[in-house]
Amino acid sequence: MPIRNNPFGVGFSGEEKWVEGELRCQCCALPFAARYNSADPVPPTWCPQCVDHHPAPHEPLPQRLARAEAHSAVYKQRMVTMARALSATRRELRHVAAEIDHARRDGRQQAAAAYESRDELQEVLVAVAREHVPARGACSCGKRVCPTAAAIDGSGRAGRRVRTAAEDLEMREYD
Ligand SMILES: [Zn+2]
Ligand SMILES: [Zn+2]
Ligand SMILES: [Zn+2]
Incomplete structure (x- = not known):
């Protein structure tokens, strides 16, 4: 065997x-x-x-x-x-492309919302800063020692930016 x-x-x-x-x-x-x-x-x-x-030598035509x-x-x-x-793959690709698109739009919306809330925050701070401008030994709000003005002036770069924005606004209003 x-x-x-x-x-x-x-x-x-x-x-x-x-x-x-x-x-x-x-x-x-x-x-x-x-x-x-x-x-x-x-x-x-x-x-x-x-x-x-499978093919063999000298096969008759009908077999071939x-x-x-x-x-x-x-x-x-x-x-x-x-x-x-192929069409299943195409469908899958379209699906993935749609998801990417969706994620991109979401991302843009989030960024826009972030900018918006940052602007809103800055507006509030500028409004506060305009009420508390240090002048001749007292704050423009009337207090001799103003904790709000101190907080704004003491908050470094952010405080300076808020003051500058408030002053810009003040100047533009006098223009
Ligand atoms: Zn075959
Ligand atoms: Zn075969
Ligand atoms: Zn004040």
Whole structure:
């Protein structure tokens, strides 16, 4: 009994081994998954669909035609499958693109909202600063010692910016 008909499977002789891989059918030219014994002199040449109709020398024409027809049916089926996969991929891409677009718009809205609230905050601070301008030993609000003016003047760069904005506004009003 030849080793490759061994009913015990793997490793009977100690030299053969089951190999799994993708092969290309020599009949229909399509790839197919194959599991074969490394002890076989050649790996499978035909895919399961072609095993029964693979080419032989001096074949009559009807047999060759039948094979071509069988192949064309398989190719058609493959094309339908691929077209479906393609349109599924396209749908997925459109979906991703829409999500990116959505995220971008959200991001822009958030940035706009942030600018808006920053401007609002600055307006409030400028309004406060205009009521508390230090002048000749007292604050313009009337207090001799004004904690609000001190807070504005003591808040460094932000305070200077608020004062400058308030003064700009004051000057523009006198223009
Ligand atoms: Zn084939
Ligand atoms: Zn074939
Ligand atoms: Zn004041």
